[in-house]
Amino acid sequence: MKKIILSFLLLMLTQLTHADLNLFVCEPEWAALATELGGDNIEVSSATNALQDPHYIQARPSLISKMGRADLIVCSGAQLEIGWLPMLLRKANNPDILPGSPGFLEASRYVKRLDVTLDSDRSQGDVHPQGNPHIQTNPHNMLLVAVAMTERMVQLDAANADVYQQNLSSFHERWTLAIATWEKQASVLRGKRVIAHHKSWRYLEDWLGLTEVATLEPVSGIPPTASHLASLLNRFGDKGADFIIRAPFQSEKASNWLSERTGIPAVLLPLTVGGTDEASDLFKWFDDIINRLLTAGDL
Amino acid sequence: MRTMTLGVLWVCLISSTTPLLAQSESELDALRAEIAQMRADYESRIAQLEQRLDEAENKAAGQQTPSPSPPPKVAPASQPNQWAAETYAGQTKTSGDNTSNPAIGVIFQGQAWSYGDDPDDYEIPGFPLGGEAGPLPEGLALGETEINISANVDDKFTAWLTVPIAIEDSEVVVELEEAWIETMTMPGGLSLRMGRFYSNIGYLNDKHSHSWDFTDQPLPYQAFLGGQYLDDGLQLRWLVPTDFYLELGAEVTRGDKYPAGGSANSGVGSYALHLRSGGDVGFSNSWQAGLSYLQADADDRESGDEDDPLVFNGQTDLWIAEFVWKWAPNGNSKQRNFIFQTEYMWRNEDGAYTLPETGPLPYDTNQQGWYLQAVYQPIPRWRIGLRYDRLSSDDPGRAFDGTPLMPSSHDPYRYSVMADWSNSEFSRLRLQYTHDEAGFASDNQWGLQYIFSIGAHGAHSF
Numbered sequence: 001m002k003k004i005i006l007s008f009l010l011l012m013l014t015q016l017t018h019a020d021l022n023l024f025v026c027e028p029e030w031a032a033l034a035t036e037l038g039g040d041n042i043e044v045s046s047a048t049n050a051l052q053d054p055h056y057i058q059a060r061p062s063l064i065s066k067m068g069r070a071d072l073i074v075c076s077g078a079q080l081e082i083g084w085l086p087m088l089l090r091k092a093n094n095p096d097i098l099p100g101s102p103g104f105l106e107a108s109r110y111v112k113r114l115d116v117t118l119d120s121d122r123s124q125g126d127v128h129p130q131g132n133p134h135i136q137t138n139p140h141n142m143l144l145v146a147v148a149m150t151e152r153m154v155q156l157d158a159a160n161a162d163v164y165q166q167n168l169s170s171f172h173e174r175w176t177l178a179i180a181t182w183e184k185q186a187s188v189l190r191g192k193r194v195i196a197h198h199k200s201w202r203y204l205e206d207w208l209g210l211t212e213v214a215t216l217e218p219v220s221g222i223p224p225t226a227s228h229l230a231s232l233l234n235r236f237g238d239k240g241a242d243f244i245i246r247a248p249f250q251s252e253k254a255s256n257w258l259s260e261r262t263g264i265p266a267v268l269l270p271l272t273v274g275g276t277d278e279a280s281d282l283f284k285w286f287d288d289i290i291n292r293l294l295t296a297g298d299l
Numbered sequence: 300m301r302t303m304t305l306g307v308l309w310v311c312l313i314s315s316t317t318p319l320l321a322q323s324e325s326e327l328d329a330l331r332a333e334i335a336q337m338r339a340d341y342e343s344r345i346a347q348l349e350q351r352l353d354e355a356e357n358k359a360a361g362q363q364t365p366s367p368s369p370p371p372k373v374a375p376a377s378q379p380n381q382w383a384a385e386t387y388a389g390q391t392k393t394s395g396d397n398t399s400n401p402a403i404g405v406i407f408q409g410q411a412w413s414y415g416d417d418p419d420d421y422e423i424p425g426f427p428l429g430g431e432a433g434p435l436p437e438g439l440a441l442g443e444t445e446i447n448i449s450a451n452v453d454d455k456f457t458a459w460l461t462v463p464i465a466i467e468d469s470e471v472v473v474e475l476e477e478a479w480i481e482t483m484t485m486p487g488g489l490s491l492r493m494g495r496f497y498s499n500i501g502y503l504n505d506k507h508s509h510s511w512d513f514t515d516q517p518l519p520y521q522a523f524l525g526g527q528y529l530d531d532g533l534q535l536r537w538l539v540p541t542d543f544y545l546e547l548g549a550e551v552t553r554g555d556k557y558p559a560g561g562s563a564n565s566g567v568g569s570y571a572l573h574l575r576s577g578g579d580v581g582f583s584n585s586w587q588a589g590l591s592y593l594q595a596d597a598d599d600r601e602s603g604d605e606d607d608p609l610v611f612n613g614q615t616d617l618w619i620a621e622f623v624w625k626w627a628p629n630g631n632s633k634q635r636n637f638i639f640q641t642e643y644m645w646r647n648e649d650g651a652y653t654l655p656e657t658g659p660l661p662y663d664t665n666q667q668g669w670y671l672q673a674v675y676q677p678i679p680r681w682r683i684g685l686r687y688d689r690l691s692s693d694d695p696g697r698a699f700d701g702t703p704l705m706p707s708s709h710d711p712y713r714y715s716v717m718a719d720w721s722n723s724e725f726s727r728l729r730l731q732y733t734h735d736e737a738g739f740a741s742d743n744q745w746g747l748q749y750i751f752s753i754g755a756h757g758a759h760s761f
Contacts, residue, residue, distance in 0.1 A: 051629035058759040061544035061577025083759040095484035140382035
């Protein structure tokens with residue numbers, strides 16, 4: 001009996017995958033970025049997909065085993081994953097990826113965080129005192145994280161350092177050019193007023209000069225309520241805003257309710273790669289965000 | 300070589316700008332100027348990266364035993380970047396209000412329960428209850444107020460403390476529920492926990508009461524584990540490095556708490572093993588299954604009526620099979636989700652019972668228990684659940700006729716229905732109805748419960 005168990009275990013051990021660098025990321029945008037930078041030298045899996053709210057998943061078994069085998073973890077941080085990442089880290093028994101080690105990259109540390117507050121109280125909802133964690137919707141931030149990610153890849157897999165740096169160069173060139181194009185296309189959006197379902201778009205707004213005038217959630221993390229929607233209807237009934245935006249994993253009911261009564265267009269925007277059919281890679285993701293806003297605003 | 304790469308990239312860049320030629324010259328000039336600036340910025344970064352690479356290569360070549368190098372500081376860009384973190388130190392400071400203080404959370408629980416019969420007379424024939432098992436107090440009552448404190452000790456150890464404050468017979472009782480230290484950096488996927496902890500057997504055993512889907516524990520936990528098995532000792536866990544989740548665990552504990560008792564074997568009274576696996580089926584489904592074994596020695600273990608206890612000397616062998624299935628469309632459980640959960644327990648107790656009016660009577664009996672439950676969240680914040688739990692016992696022998704160890708003619712069972720509402724993930728209000736055919740001939744129980752948490756963010760465990 002013992003022999004059978006032992007040989008079973010050995011069989012499983014020999015089936016381990018052997019990429020040069022094994023990445024585990026919390027959100028799909030970091031998987032897409034890692035693939036740009038690591039190419040064939042890395043294997044990457046994401047804890048969440050574009051249709052999941054990254055704040056609310058559970059530390060499920062498949063994630064524990066993936067984290068146990070990872071060389072590098074990339075997560076947005078700023079408490080976005082606070083409900084499940086500490087639990088996963090504790091269960092994964094992997095000393096290489098603990099916070100503070102080279103194998104743990106908190107992406108939001110490399111960008112200017114917005115809405116950092118020392119004066120937080122949960123009566124304002126599930127606010128993150130370390131700042132808004134949804135940093136990915138400003139493409140400049142992707143570039144900053146790309147540099148940080150490449151540094152870690154070089155540090156952890158020096159044999160492929162040249163490849164990672166070439167990939168970074170290539171990505172840097174293509175991305176800066178793309179940013180220039182997006183900024184040009186989106187210049188007409190400057191000053192537009194948005195009502196967001198959740199404060200998921202602060203960095204997009206900051207980048208494009210949009211003004212967030214309200215959220216559908218009464219306070220952060222609490223689903224829209226009838227009384228709050230009624231007050232929004234009161235405030236914005238005479239088209240006091242230009243867009244009502246939401247992510248794919250947020251219910252369309254509240255958006256549509258307010259849109260039908262105010263005439264303000266309700267827009268679904270991909271919050272990450274894969275959030276819509278069109279947003280199939282990093283570049284097309286921002287193409288799609290801007291396209292959807294321009295189309296909805298008839299601009 | 301690198302200069303050449305740069306050249307090639309520059310050519311690519313120029314060629315990729317050709318579609319823009321249709322646009323006006325002035326716009327193009329502006330774009331070119333912008334790109335030139337970005338290029339200057341980027342070349343300085345490449346130089347920095349090259350230098351770091353050389354350092355890394357020298358290090359890799361020169362070192363026999365690689366030691367972890369400190370995480371690199373990103374060199375500031377030659378042009379100030381308005382989107383970058385101004386200084387890492389500054390940004391860390393904003394998140395550092397509890398960097399060396401432990402995370403502290405407090406969970407408030409309370410309930411109001413109503414019974415048809417007097418819960419003080421509650422007993423399940425054939426299954427004398429031990430440990431913390433038993434009905435909730437009747438009427439308005441405070442549940443456990445639980446204080447959780449946790450922090451990393453240093454780079455190798457992390458610590459956890461759970462101190463519930465409970466009211467027992469109008470007295471305030473401060474208990475020590477969990478107090479453990481765990482390793483973080485053991486190699487080979489291993490970790491060692493030491494101290495007082497909930498055993499990792501079964502699915503529900505190590506879940507704190509505020510995360511249960513029903514207010515009380517199902518019957519097999521009450522009958523076989525005294526509610527939850529908690530003891531002092533060591534726990535070793537091994538996450539097997541496979542493509543799928545497989546965890547093995549072993550525990551050695553003092554054997555002081557029900558179903559162990561009396562710290563037998565010179566204070567090494569019980570041991571436990573568990574094996575657990577799980578995975579995903581598509582994006583919407585995930586599951587976990589496990590098998591656990593607990594062997595506990597009982598040395599003058601008391602159960603049943605506190606004033607006239609039954610005293611057991613002998614050994615308990617307990618097997619637990621667990622299975623949990625969770626579903627949420629695309630794994631987005633905040634909107635809608637469904638949980639199916641079941642556990643089966645088999646127990647043998649072999650030894651001798653001493654009853655208040657008898658000498659030791661030999662006892663060797665097999666018993667079983669199981670429950671099935673399903674919880675569905677149809678819309679955000681609202682959940683409904685259904686649970687069925689049941690016990691069965693072999694006949695312990697004629698010597699136990701008329702004693703609390705003789706099971707009744709029908710198997711004890713209950714069914715429960717609950718509905719709960721959670722304003723946020725930090726608050727929950729629950730209504731539960733239980734039809735009990737276990738302790739009484741037949742009893743209908745109604746209850747309301749609240750659970751609130753402040754402070755440290757709770758964990759979303761599977």
